[in-house]
Amino acid sequence: WNPKMKQYIFTSRNGIHIIDLKKTVEKIEKAYQELQKIAATGGKILFLATKKQIKNIIKEEAQDAQQYYVIQRWLGGTFTNFKTITQRINLLHQLYKQEKDGLWKKLPKKEVSKLMQKREKLEKFLGGIKNMKTLPQAIFIVDPQKEIIAVYEAAKLGIKIFGIVDTNCDPDLVDYIIPANDDAIRGV
Numbered sequence: 001w002n003p004k005m006k007q008y009i010f011t012s013r014n015g016i017h018i019i020d021l022k023k024t025v026e027k028i029e030k031a032y033q034e035l036q037k038i039a040a041t042g043g044k045i046l047f048l049a050t051k052k053q054i055k056n057i058i059k060e061e062a063q064d065a066q067q068y069y070v071i072q073r074w075l076g077g078t079f080t081n082f083k084t085i086t087q088r089i090n091l092l093h094q095l096y097k098q099e100k101d102g103l104w105k106k107l108p109k110k111e112v113s114k115l116m117q118k119r120e121k122l123e124k125f126l127g128g129i130k131n132m133k134t135l136p137q138a139i140f141i142v143d144p145q146k147e148i149i150a151v152y153e154a155a156k157l158g159i160k161i162f163g164i165v166d167t168n169c170d171p172d173l174v175d176y177i178i179p180a181n182d183d184a185i186r187g188v
Contacts, residue, residue: 005167008179017167019179031162031176035138038160043137044068045162046129048147058142062128068136069128070150079135079153089130092122138162145169 010020038045046068049058055071062069070078078085095115098104104112123130138160144151145166151173154161163174171177 004171005165005169005179008171008177009167019167019181024179027176027178031178034160034176035140035162038137039065044132044134045138045140046070046132046136047140048074048150049142050074050147051142054142059128068132070125071128072125074147074150075125076149077153078129078150079157079159082135085126085129086133088122089126089132092119092126092130095119095122135159141174143169144173148173 005017008019008023010018012018035045044067045065047058047062048070049055050071050073059069059071075085095118098115099119104115107115135157136159139150139154140162141147141150142164143166144161144163145168151161151163153159155173160176161174162176162178163169164178164180165171165174166181167179171179
């Protein structure tokens with residue numbers, strides 16, 4: 001456990017730390033107000049969660065809110081090398097357009113298969129950000145400790161960081177901390 005999280009711990013039992021839910025509620029309200037301000041001004045938020053048990057929930061919530069999401073591995077440089085990421089996103093759109101326009105029908109099956117594999121790989125990693133034209137105003141991360149590269153990139157570019165932070169994480173990594181169990185679906 002991280003000693004900086006002590007103020008958010010209610011008690012410990014058998015080496016398991018129980019988070020103080022009153023403090024969690026306070027922090028959720030603070031984070032919610034700030035996220036509301038960002039969304040109200042048309043700002044975009046990127047949701048990031050790569051934990052198997054949580055990523056589908058994050059994807060659904062991000063889609064419902066018409067925001068961006070990443071549920072596969074964070075690609076280093078997604079923020080700091082956005083120009084290159086934009087080129088990959090453009091390639092993904094181009095591949096969809098080629099298929100739609102019937103260009104693939106004129107190609108040999110092997111070539112079409114390669115293009116489909118390429119498109120599937122791009123969709124897997126960039127699908128949640130394929131409509132992202134500019135950097136988001138905020139990033140919401142489940143387990144900032146696990147997604148440390150994304151945290152550093154966002155901090156470097158001044159993107160506000162919201163995070164569901166467990167007792168093993170450093171709360172100083174995020175701007176708006178939500179102390180909670182980041183492994184449990186119900187906690188998220």
